[in-house]
Amino acid sequence: MTQHIRIASRASAMATAQVNWLMGQITRTDSAAVPEFVPITTAGDRWTGPLAEVGGKGAFTSAVAQAVLDGRADLALHCAKDMPGDEPEPDGTLCLYPPRDDVHDVLVHPGGRKLDDLPAGTRIGTSAPRRIAQLTASHPHLTIVPVRGNADTRLRLAHVGDVDAVILARAGLRRLGREAEATEIIDTDRMMPALGAGQLALQISADDQNLLDLLTPLTDAAATRAALAERALLRALAGHCHAPIAGHATPTAAGGLHLAARVYSPDGSVMLAAARTGPDPQTVGDAVAQDLIAQGANDVLASSRRS
Ligand SMILES: NCc1[nH]cc(CCC(=O)O)c1CC(=O)O
Numbered sequence: 001m002t003q004h005i006r007i008a009s010r011a012s013a014m015a016t017a018q019v020n021w022l023m024g025q026i027t028r029t030d031s032a033a034v035p036e037f038v039p040i041t042t043a044g045d046r047w048t049g050p051l052a053e054v055g056g057k058g059a060f061t062s063a064v065a066q067a068v069l070d071g072r073a074d075l076a077l078h079c080a081k082d083m084p085g086d087e088p089e090p091d092g093t094l095c096l097y098p099p100r101d102d103v104h105d106v107l108v109h110p111g112g113r114k115l116d117d118l119p120a121g122t123r124i125g126t127s128a129p130r131r132i133a134q135l136t137a138s139h140p141h142l143t144i145v146p147v148r149g150n151a152d153t154r155l156r157l158a159h160v161g162d163v164d165a166v167i168l169a170r171a172g173l174r175r176l177g178r179e180a181e182a183t184e185i186i187d188t189d190r191m192m193p194a195l196g197a198g199q200l201a202l203q204i205s206a207d208d209q210n211l212l213d214l215l216t217p218l219t220d221a222a223a224t225r226a227a228l229a230e231r232a233l234l235r236a237l238a239g240h241c242h243a244p245i246a247g248h249a250t251p252t253a254a255g256g257l258h259l260a261a262r263v264y265s266p267d268g269s270v271m272l273a274a275a276r277t278g279p280d281p282q283t284v285g286d287a288v289a290q291d292l293i294a295q296g297a298n299d300v301l302a303s304s305r306r307s
Pocket residue numbers: 079080081082151167168169171172196197198199200
């Protein structure tokens with residue numbers, strides 16, 4: 001029997017590429033499934049000012065999730081990185097996680113240079129507090145220029161010369177088919193990734209057993225554990241604001257995971273760091289959060305909310 005699967009997503013170039021990927025996966029998994037795209041315009045798409053002013057992290061995901069809650073869609077496709085930590089699965093929904101893509105940030109410098117080769121005053125376009133804090137700490141001589149808009153918009157700013165370079169997620173660039181434009185893959189130790197970087201999340205109604213059965217083969221156990229640990233950390237730090245938090249969970253050989261995380265002050269002059277290894281994602285995420293809080297993370301994050 002044909003099963004129509006309505007996929008709610010933003011309609012940016014990157015989001016559309018993600019929908020096309022998912023549609024292909026679904027039809028390969030179940031030839032009777034007919035995926036459909038339900039495009040959603042979110043507060044983050046409409047607002048051109050600082051993201052923190054439209055609710056920060058939820059700005060791109062809550063309207064997409066709402067389509068599932070309202071029955072206008074069967075599935076909400078998100079970037080895990082854009083999901084808030086406080087209420088990721090409202091009202092009887094659950095998230096499924098396919099294999100993770102690359103977590104690195106990259107530099108796109110149309111002149112072909114790498115970060116260490118850029119002269120003082122070079123204008124770097126980025127608005128992410130996490131990137132601003134780390135870049136200010138590692139390269140204080142560069143000039144950060146706030147830029148908003150989709151990844152393709154930000155790339156254009158670099159190509160027309162409004163900024164000299166931009167920092168973007170490698171996963172997003174890859175989904176746009178423009179990975180070759182990256183001039184440096186920035187080491188994760190210098191630019192620790194966002195929680196949820198490179199990770200898609202498929203949010204469905206928890207009582208939709210048919211869809212759960214259909215999508216389960218598309219999920220990845222290690223990616224799921226990492227996503228749960230990173231989200232537990234974000235929730236414990238109340239990281240719903242557009243906060244300078246970085247972190248990365250990686251699978252261990254023993255089937256557990258290692259989670260490293262950092263909390264920064266806005267200019268990167270303060271950096272708190274913690275890491276744990278263990279079998280249970282929630283426990284590891286909570287433990288890293290408690291370690292960071294014991295070091296003063298709440299005060300450091302409150303200073304970034306005020307600035
Ligand atoms: N904040 C927007 C956003 N959300 C997810 C990605 C990239 C893809 C991913 O990490 O899943 C991007 C673009 C960027 O940060 O360059």
